[in-house]
Amino acid sequence: MTTASAPGAHAPVTAGPAATTAAPAPAAGTTVRRGVGPRVRRRGGVAWLGLTPFAAYVLLFLAVPAVIAVGSGFFTGDGTFTFANLAAFADPTVLRAFGASAGLSAVSAVIGAVIGGLVCWALTALRPDGLVRSMIDAASSVLAQFGGVMLAFAFIATIGAQGLVTTWLVSVFHVDLNAGGAFLYTVPGLVLPYVYFQVPLMVLTFMPALEGVKTQWGEAAATLGASRATYWRRIALPVLAPAFWGSLLLLFANGFSSFATAAALISQGGIVPLTIRAQLTSETIIGLQNVAGVLALGMVVVMAVVMGAYALLQRRAARWQR
Numbered sequence: 491m492t493t494a495s496a497p498g499a500h501a502p503v504t505a506g507p508a509a510t511t512a513a514p515a516p517a518a519g520t521t522v523r524r525g526v527g528p529r530v531r532r533r534g535g536v537a538w539l540g541l542t543p544f545a546a547y548v549l550l551f552l553a554v555p556a557v558i559a560v561g562s563g564f565f566t567g568d569g570t571f572t573f574a575n576l577a578a579f580a581d582p583t584v585l586r587a588f589g590a591s592a593g594l595s596a597v598s599a600v601i602g603a604v605i606g607g608l609v610c611w612a613l614t615a616l617r618p619d620g621l622v623r624s625m626i627d628a629a630s631s632v633l634a635q636f637g638g639v640m641l642a643f644a645f646i647a648t649i650g651a652q653g654l655v656t657t658w659l660v661s662v663f664h665v666d667l668n669a670g671g672a673f674l675y676t677v678p679g680l681v682l683p684y685v686y687f688q689v690p691l692m693v694l695t696f697m698p699a700l701e702g703v704k705t706q707w708g709e710a711a712a713t714l715g716a717s718r719a720t721y722w723r724r725i726a727l728p729v730l731a732p733a734f735w736g737s738l739l740l741l742f743a744n745g746f747s748s749f750a751t752a753a754a755l756i757s758q759g760g761i762v763p764l765t766i767r768a769q770l771t772s773e774t775i776i777g778l779q780n781v782a783g784v785l786a787l788g789m790v791v792v793m794a795v796v797m798g799a800y801a802l803l804q805r806r807a808a809r810w811q812r
Contacts, residue, residue, distance in 0.1 A: 560790055563783025578784045587765040588788065590677050594761060595745035598684035603738045605685070606692025610700045613693075618701075630690035637687050642754035645683050650674055677760045683751050688741050695740055699733030699807055736803035743796045747789070762789055 563575050578584050609626075616623040649655050651668055659665045673679045703726055711721040749763040759765040762785055769782040778784075 556786075556790070559783055559786045561783065562780045563785075563787050565780060565783075567779045575778050575780055575784050578778050578781045579788065583759070584765065584781075584785065584788075587759060587762045587785075588792075591746055591761040591763075592792075594677055594680055594684065595742045598681050598688050598745045599738055599741035601681070601685050602688025602692050602741050603696075603734065606689045606737075607696060607734065609689065609693050610697045613697065614700060626693070630693040632690075634687055634690040634694055637683075637748065638750035639754045641683050641686060641751050645674060645686075646755075649682070675755050677756070680752055680755065680761075683755070684745050684748065688745065691741060691744060692737055695737040696733060699730055699737075703729060730807075732803045733807035736800050736807060739796050739800040739803065743793055743800070746792060746796070 564571055564573065566572050566575075613623060613626060645653075647653055649667060651672055651674075656667050659667065667673055674682070707725055708718075708721050711725055716724070747763070749767075752761060752764055753767065756764060759768045766782045766785045766789075769785065
């Protein structure tokens with residue numbers, strides 16, 4: 491016997507043990523938001539606590555000293571705020587120091603970028619997990635940080651006034667590298683030790699971009715009738731250009747901020763870091779105080795511009811490396 495329900499009434503639905511009650515579907519255009527449980531939020535807070543030692547290190551040893559160094563250029567010896575110290579940027583000694591630093595950084599960066607780019611191109615022919623590739627990667631990681639007094643001593647023992655290569659060239663080929671003076675102990679002579687650590691840095695920074703070039707692009711270009719030269723000129727080089735220029739800017743910034751190697755080879759000023767050292771030990775610009783802070787401000791401005799351009803180029807290059 492069947493019981494008919496009245497019109498409009500909701501008849502109960504009877505199901506078996508496995509039946510479940512279906513929840514009403516959300517209306518069209520409605521966004522369903524799922525809450526984040528307290529455990530997930532608590533885990534995120536603990537993760538942020540893990541950054542506390544690093545943040546404290548950056549604050550105490552990088553941010554605070556940088557602010558103090560730059561800010562000191564806006565005060566006189568008795569603590570009075572002034573803009574008069576900025577007149578140091580018009581001093582010929584300071585202008586020559588910035589010009590020498592820019593020239594040294596640019597030359598060493600270009601040489602390091604070209605040689606390092608060729609090394610990266612040669613490494614693409616090797617197996618990524620091979621022994622030779624692993625050794626070169628490890629050596630690049632070490633040599634990119636090999637600087638300071640150790641690197642200066644290595645070059646003094648090699649091409650110094652009585653260095654091994656210097657004496658060998660004189661005895662065998664009668665060629666004296668220091669005929670016009672001690673070349674290694676001048677600003678142009680710093681190019682050689684700077685290139686020594688610029689090349690491995692280029693290998694580390696440019697190799698990921700070169701590995702991001704897909705072989706399918708070359709195969710597709712060859713299928714369409716493009717030659718190898720056309721592929722590199724029209725496809726590969728435009729794709730790699732942002733990464734190459736970004737690495738070049740990084741090498742420039744690395745050379746511009748280097749101090750220890752130059753300080754071990756040159757006793758007097760010549761580049762900006764050494765001029766800052768001279769200003770800290772003795773005020774050499776008459777009538778101005780805290781010139782070292784003014785020079786630090788100039789270096790910060792140059793580095794900010796260079797690293798800003800580097801970030802823009804890296805953002806553009808990252809589109810092809812995903």
